Amino acid sequence: MLPRDEIRRRQKRIHAEVLQLSRSMDTPNFTRLDSDDLRRLAMLYDREFFGSALLDAIGRDRLRFELSSRMTRVAGKLVTHHPPPAKGSRTTGFTRADARSDDARRFELVLSSTLLFQAFSDVDRPITVTGLECRDRLEAMQRVCEHELVHLLEMFLWKDSSCAGERFQSIAGRFFGHTDYRHDLITQSERAARKFDLRVGSLVRFRHDGQDWVGRVNRITRRATVLVEDARGEPFGDGRRYLRFYVPLENLRREGPSGC
Numbered sequence: 354m355l356p357r358d359e360i361r362r363r364q365k366r367i368h369a370e371v372l373q374l375s376r377s378m379d380t381p382n383f384t385r386l387d388s389d390d391l392r393r394l395a396m397l398y399d400r401e402f403f404g405s406a407l408l409d410a411i412g413r414d415r416l417r418f419e420l421s422s423r424m425t426r427v428a429g430k431l432v433t434h435h436p437p438p439a440k441g442s443r444t445t446g447f448t449r450a451d452a453r454s455d456d457a458r459r460f461e462l463v464l465s466s467t468l469l470f471q472a473f474s475d476v477d478r479p480i481t482v483t484g485l486e487c488r489d490r491l492e493a494m495q496r497v498c499e500h501e502l503v504h505l506l507e508m509f510l511w512k513d514s515s516c517a518g519e520r521f522q523s524i525a526g527r528f529f530g531h532t533d534y535r536h537d538l539i540t541q542s543e544r545a546a547r548k549f550d551l552r553v554g555s556l557v558r559f560r561h562d563g564q565d566w567v568g569r570v571n572r573i574t575r576r577a578t579v580l581v582e583d584a585r586g587e588p589f590g591d592g593r594r595y596l597r598f599y600v601p602l603e604n605l606r607r608e609g610p611s612g613c
């Protein structure tokens with residue numbers, strides 16, 4: 354197990370180096386981000402914490418790094434793609450000496466750009482990821498990346514992975530000093546509530562096609578889903594018909610009393 358201050362030193366070195374090498378990220382609270390930055394970040398982690406052995410062992414061609422603006426609750430995920438069984442292939446009693454060539458899985462490490470960009474933006478509160486308080490957006494990104502790298506390591510070596518599990522938490526603690534496996538990044542719902550005083554159920558007014566509409570917020574993701582009662586709409590469980598609109602939060606005005 355690495356001493357805490359050594360972990361911290363390596364994390365700081367990565368923080369500095371990724372900023373220096375990136376063409377998109379200009380400051381620790383960067384406003385642009387590219388999947389190349391994530392790839393580079395993972396490579397730096399591999400170098401600093403795994404002796405550059407992890408990504409090589411998996412094989413770079415089997416790894417993809419992606420950013421997703423559609424992930425609005427999950428900060429990161431590791432997707433494992435299993436190849437379809439080859440036609441006519443049979444399992445025999447022999448075990449190949451080179452086990453890796455039998456492992457044709459592909460891995461995709463995805464981070465939510467939406468949640469990262471919402472951290473250290475217009476809602477001002479401390480952000481904790483994996484039990485560690487983050488001082489800027491890049492630190493939050495590092496914590497999420499570390500978490501997903503543990504998933505990758507577990508998935509690769511043991512073919513399953515669970516961050517609620519003891520093995521995961523032990524690895525995450527020993528390598529990266531994590532004390533928790535969750536994040537409290539700012540979700541769309543929190544941002545909607547704090548910045549716009551909007552919640553699911555809020556009565557709102559908005560303009561669409563030159564017309565004013567009044568409806569209720571039904572769901573909040575990147576935009577709000579607003580239902581407007583209208584005879585032309587689709588039937589809902591409550592026996593009424595509603596038109597459905599997807600409206601950016603900043604285009605909604607609250608109707609009636611707030612704070613409920």
Ligand SMILES: [Zn+2]
Nearest residue numbers: 500504516534
């Ligand atoms: Zn996890």
